[in-house]
Amino acid sequence: MFSKFLSYFLFLFFSVICSVLAKENSNIIIDAHLTFQEAIKGTQAPKEVIDSLVLIDVEYFSFDKKLHRGQILIRKNLENDVQHIFQLIKESKFPIKKVVPIVQYNWSDDSSMADNNTSSFNYRKVANKNKLSNHSFGTAIDINPVQNPAVYSDSTISPKGAKYSPLVKGTITEDCFLTKEFKKLGWIWGGNWKSLKDYQHFEKTKN
Numbered sequence: 001m002f003s004k005f006l007s008y009f010l011f012l013f014f015s016v017i018c019s020v021l022a023k024e025n026s027n028i029i030i031d032a033h034l035t036f037q038e039a040i041k042g043t044q045a046p047k048e049v050i051d052s053l054v055l056i057d058v059e060y061f062s063f064d065k066k067l068h069r070g071q072i073l074i075r076k077n078l079e080n081d082v083q084h085i086f087q088l089i090k091e092s093k094f095p096i097k098k099v100v101p102i103v104q105y106n107w108s109d110d111s112s113m114a115d116n117n118t119s120s121f122n123y124r125k126v127a128n129k130n131k132l133s134n135h136s137f138g139t140a141i142d143i144n145p146v147q148n149p150a151v152y153s154d155s156t157i158s159p160k161g162a163k164y165s166p167l168v169k170g171t172i173t174e175d176c177f178l179t180k181e182f183k184k185l186g187w188i189w190g191g192n193w194k195s196l197k198d199y200q201h202f203e204k205t206k207n
C-alpha cells in the first residue's frame with residue numbers, strides 16, 4: 001500500500017517538474033540557431049582562422065524583458081570567459097538586444113550595428129583603416145552597439161544616429177559589472193581608448 005502511494009507521489013512529483021521545465025524551455029525566444037557551417041558561410045577567413053573558432057549558445061534577457069537564446073562565434077580559447085560573462089549578464093538581467101552571427105547580415109558590420117546586434121567574429125578590416133580587426137580572429141566582442149556606439153575623434157558616430165547615454169539601460173560604463181568582470185579576465189575595453197571611444201568593444205588578444 002505504502003509503495004503504491006510512494007510511486008504515485010513520485011509520478012506526480014516528476015510530472016510537475018517536467019511541465020515546469022518544458023514551460024521554461026518553451027518561453028525562450030530563439031534569436032539564432034545555426035550550424036557552425038552556416039555561421040561561417042561566405043567568410044573570407046583562411047582555414048586556420050576558421051579552425052580556431054567555436055560557435056556557442058548564450059542566453060540573455062532582451063529589452064522586451066523576455067529570455068532569449070542567441071549564438072556567438074568566438075576564438076576557442078575564449079569560450080570559458082564568454083560563457084562566464086553571459087552567465088552574469090543573464091543573472092543580472094542586463095539587457096542585450098540580440099546575439100546573432102554576422103553571416104545573417106551578409107558580413108556587414110554596419111547592418112549588424114544598426115540592428116543593435118551583439119557579435120564577435122567577422123573577418124574584416126578595422127573601420128577606415130587597412131589592417132585586420134581583432135574581430136577577424138574572434139578575439140573581440142561588440143555589445144549593444146546602439147547604446148554603446150563607437151565615437152571617433154572627429155565626433156562621427158557608428159552606428160549612425162546612436163547616442164552614448166550612460167544612464168540608459170544596456171549601456172556599458174567604466175564601473176559597470178561587465179567592464180569590471182571583463183577586465184578581471186584580462187580583456188581591454190574600447191571605452192578606455194583615447195582617440196576613438198569604442199564603448200561596445202571588448203577584446204582579449206593575449207593569454
Ligand SMILES: [Zn+2]
Binds near residue numbers: 141200201202
Ligand atoms: Zn569591436
